[in-house]
Amino acid sequence: MATHLSYGRRDFLKDSVRSVSKTAQEFAKQTDAAPTQAPPPIRTDWLRPPGAVDDALFLERCTKCSDCIKACPPGAIVAHAHDGTPVIFADQSPCLLCEDFPCIAACATEALVPVDGVGDVRMGIAAISHRLCTAGQGCHACVSKCPTNALAMDFESLRLMIVPEACVGCGMCELVCKTVNDHVAIRVTPARQLARIDR
Numbered sequence: 547m548a549t550h551l552s553y554g555r556r557d558f559l560k561d562s563v564r565s566v567s568k569t570a571q572e573f574a575k576q577t578d579a580a581p582t583q584a585p586p587p588i589r590t591d592w593l594r595p596p597g598a599v600d601d602a603l604f605l606e607r608c609t610k611c612s613d614c615i616k617a618c619p620p621g622a623i624v625a626h627a628h629d630g631t632p633v634i635f636a637d638q639s640p641c642l643l644c645e646d647f648p649c650i651a652a653c654a655t656e657a658l659v660p661v662d663g664v665g666d667v668r669m670g671i672a673a674i675s676h677r678l679c680t681a682g683q684g685c686h687a688c689v690s691k692c693p694t695n696a697l698a699m700d701f702e703s704l705r706l707m708i709v710p711e712a713c714v715g716c717g718m719c720e721l722v723c724k725t726v727n728d729h730v731a732i733r734v735t736p737a738r739q740l741a742r743i744d745r
Contacts, residue, residue, distance in 0.1 A: 592633035593669040593715060593736050595623050596641060597650040597658035601738040607657035617652035619644060636717020636734045637724050643693055643716055670715030670734040672708050678731035681706040687726045688719035
């Protein structure tokens with residue numbers, strides 16, 4: 547009888563060890579097979595703050611001190627995750643074109659240079675996808691929020707129009723469109739990308 551009990555315990559222990567080992571192996575297989583999540587793609591649709599010099603010169607002058615970021619009242623300027631330079635993501639927090647441009651005043655290296663007024667800011671220019679735009683169905687939200695009157699409704703064609711000379715690329719229209727529509731129909735092309743197109 548004692549031998550039988552002893553055998554049973556040994557058998558139980560062997561089975562337990564086998565079971566734990568098998569579970570560990572299965573877990574390891576699942577862990578190895580589980581797809582690793584790729585990091586989110588680095589965004590390239592960012593804008594430089596108001597007064598930014600040409601991007602090549604900007605990268606020479608900018609020390610990534612974050613002074614302009616700290617000085618931005620609405621918190622629109624953030625450090626880019628890739629290189630730490632100051633950028634604005636229009637669809638998250640557009641530039642509010644502060645009257646005294648505290649971001650420019652905070653820059654000691656002339657990566658951001660003074661502008662005579664709001665009309666001299668050139669962060670980019672808005673572009674409309676008329677296929678996605680719902681202006682013809684009565685949406686004019688971006689027109690009423692544009693701080694430079696760069697957007698207007700053409701009631702003959704029932705299309706939204708951009709006045710390029712008045713657009714400073716602040717991104718307010720992009721955020722408004724994202725807020726009120728299912729599809730964003732208006733986006734700001736950053737100034738550095740416009741420079742490439744012009745060439």
